[in-house]
Amino acid sequence: MPLHFELVTPERLLRSEEVHMVVVPGTEGDFGVLEGHAPVMSTIRDGELQVYRSPGAAPETVAIEGGFAEVSATGLTVLAERAG
Numbered sequence: 001m002p003l004h005f006e007l008v009t010p011e012r013l014l015r016s017e018e019v020h021m022v023v024v025p026g027t028e029g030d031f032g033v034l035e036g037h038a039p040v041m042s043t044i045r046d047g048e049l050q051v052y053r054s055p056g057a058a059p060e061t062v063a064i065e066g067g068f069a070e071v072s073a074t075g076l077t078v079l080a081e082r083a084g
Contacts, residue, residue, distance in 0.1 A: 007080065019051055021052040023050035024076075042069050044069050066080065
């Protein structure tokens, strides 16, 4: 099953899509999120999200600066101060 992923900045919703996995640069270290991940909230550090559209695919990277990541029953939401 795919993971619902949203990337949001204060200005706008940048992405809302179904993906296989996202690796988030958390302040405590990078963590991967797949469908069914336990609920968690984490602050994020400046770095790159790695978005895997399908199993075994090369990741697409998205530069982000600061913010929060929230994993819930509905998927992963990254609230970044800046992204692009």
